[in-house]
């Protein structure tokens with residue numbers, strides 16, 4: 023089935039088959055398992071943190087895109103959904119310069 | 124076809140029937156956005172009065188330290204001794220004045236009242252997207268206010284760490300002497316946060332999804348644009364405050380260590396979180412005022428708003444830039460100096476959109492055929508007072524200058540020029556402007572004028588000299604200026620300010636009486652007393668439940684077509700079809 | 716393909732005869748906007764955590780020393796499962812399969828409630844061990860973040876029970892299952908937050 027990114031015209035329901043939800047579930051579980059083992063590897067702490075955070079974002083993206091079906095929503099809704107995220111970066115980056123500059 | 128099988132659709136506009144709701148449903152637990160707006164109006168005016176009374180206590184103490192407060196002996200012993208205001212009570216008064224005014228007066232007046240009242244009417248919707256959540260929003264704001272008030276009746280008195288509640292002063296009762304009061308402060312704010320969030324996502328959904336046909340984004344009145352961007356700011360800023368207040372509450376009650384320096388906690392973190400919310404908050408307090416003033420100024424000048432598109436872009440720019448300037452409140456906090464410079468530059472940048480708006484207002488009245496009705500007077504005062512406040516803001520944004528005036532009366536002057544001179548004048552303008560729509564009667568223009576002129580004069584007598592006090596080094600939030608040798612020489616200024624403040628306060632009763640009396644005896648208002656183009660003026664005053672009845676208005680043009688050569692009147696309502704296809708419902712294809 | 720024609724008057728579409736808005740119906744748009752404010756709420760909590768960890772790293776112990784990772788890993792798995800049951804319920808609603816809708820929703824409620832149960836169990840053990848909120852920054856941030864997440868799950872379970880009850884009354888049809896979709900969005904969001912929290916609180 024094709025997965026149109028947004029409905030052909032506003033007001034039309036996107037017509038896509040259900041994504042393979044079980045497969046995504048398997049992915050999420052597997053990624054969690056990998057995370058659990060990476061956390062205790064004898065790697066440098068920074069590397070571990072980066073890998074773990076990367077995987078967490080990956081999982082979060084899977085949930086957002088498929089379970090919350092953002093992939094199939096109109097583009098403006100997708101923009102709206104991620105709009106607050108930069109604010110997190112602004113706040114945290116600005117404040118940690120107090121400690122790592 | 125699946126229309127009826129699934130129950131009523133959310134946007135049912137079948138309200139043509141007889142209104143048979145009970146009194147309770149109609150006026151108390153109403154889901155009608157107009158009633159909720161009026162409820163917010165009554166609530167926030169009450170808090171405005173309360174906050175004003177506390178200010179009078181402060182001004183008495185500052186002007187006449189050590190003299191018994193008139194009526195002070197009636198207060199409990201923990202507040203006054205022989206009628207003289209105690210330092211503890213002074214601190215409470217400062218704190219609660221700021222808290223009430225910012226969170227329970229100006230913010231609900233702008234967002235709660237006019238967000239509710241104007242959005243559905245002006246965009247041509249029957250009601251909010253979620254009327255019941257809207258009702259819940261009001262009925263959450265009331266307990267929040269009661270929680271705040273409760274502080275006055277508990278042991279130790281109400282919160283006393285300033286409206287900004289800096290930690291660790293606010294977190295540790297051994298420092299401030301107030302335990303329960305600070306807890307009630309946090310609880311009140313958290314509950315109010317819930318109310319604001321319920322309101323804001325309602326407004327945003329309504330504006331995005333419920334605009335009448337033809338009401339595209341660039342035909343929205345500027346008041347709606349401003350309220351929309353404000354709602355976005357509320358939606359995203361308030362949860363940060365709620366989060367911070369929760370952390371503070373935990374520090375106070377269950378002994379967490381977030382802001383406790385002895386355990387590695389960071390007092391500066393509170394300031395960062397608070398002002399990360401706080402600066403968007405000040406735009407929450409001014410954007411709706413700007414928007415409504417734009418509507419009223421165009422109406423009074425009988426001219427289209429000058430530079431509509433740039434006005435919209437300025438509002439949006441403020442909405443974005445407002446997130447990156449919070450550090451200008453912290454130049455003196457000991458934060459990273461590089462960060463300070465960054466914040467200085469971003470703050471100077473953000474005054475650009477404000478300046479654009481100011482010039483556009485001037486452009487709007489330029490060569491206009493001005494009608495000086497009462498709302499117009501207030502709107503013009505708004506512009507000029509906002510300019511003064513904005514200019515002092517630019518001063519303070521320069522961190523080298525801020526070193527000298529930080530935490531002095533210069534700041535107090537600045538914030539009152541933008542909040543009283545700016546927001547409150549715009550609120551007076553808006554209340555008098557939409558009063559006929561809300562209550563079906565006109566406010567007395569004569570008493571309106573008297574109130575306006577007296578307020579303008581006394582207001583400037585109160586706040587302008589504060590600049591001078593600030594430059595003299597007069598600290599804000601002090602109990603007794605005469606304790607400091609260098610302040611004794613400016614004490615006469617304090618006396619002058621205090622007396623003017625009492626007059627200013629007294630003047631507000633003219634407004635209060637005018638407001639209440641006109642409700643019963645005011646002249647009956649026609650549908651369109653100001654000859655305005657907006658959709659709300661095409662329906663009865665007050666509009667019926669469901670606003671536009673069974674007909675959805677179709678919009679053909681923007682809201683500022685005054686003195687149009689195409690109309691024999693000097694205004695051209697947004698929903699009036701014109702022969703010859705002047706204006707159309709669909710200037711651009713929908714579905715961009 | 717699942718959705719045939721004749722849906723024009725469908726309540727799951729934006730209000731008709733109005734300007735083109737977000738292209739989705741009000742409740743869904745409203746939920747997404749509300750989630751925006753939830754993001755900012757967790758921004759305050761998670762941001763605080765990140766900042767405090769930079770400010771005072773020595774307050775934290777290595778992963779696994781204080782917190783019980785095996786128990787939480789199982790709990791994480793539970794929450795992921797509840798997400799898949801939720802999305803299955805939504806798919807069933809879209810296809811109009813009433814029995815499946817009810818069963819998947821019921822499963823979601825049960826798994827969600829067990830998550831809360833396991834969390835309570837985890838808390839009691841930690842507190843017995845002397846790891847309390849007033850212990851220091853570690854305890855403060857741990858309990859605040861996971862506690863507010865747990866609070867969100869609890870709220871979600873309560874709303875989900877309501878939706879499930881309505882599903883058993885047959886209130887959700889192929890043409891109008893707004894309630895299921897909207898609660899689903901909230902539920903997945905809460906799961907998403909946990910995915911982040913589990914990594915940064917327990918594993919780092």
Ligand code: HEM
Nearest residue numbers: 405408409451452474477513516517519520529530538541
């Ligand atoms: C024209 C743009 C503006 C600039 C550049 C500006 C700049 C500043 C700066 C630098 C401060 C901090 C001063 C200090 O504490 O040392 C300040 C304080 C303040 N500003 Fe503004 N401001 C502007 C507009 C506004 C507006 C529109 C409002 C509200 C409607 C506002 C409300 C406040 C308040 C309430 C404070 C005091 C906060 C406190 O209690 O410490 N400002 N402003």
Ligand SMILES: [Cu+2]
Nearest residue numbers: 402405451452
């Ligand atoms: Cu600011």
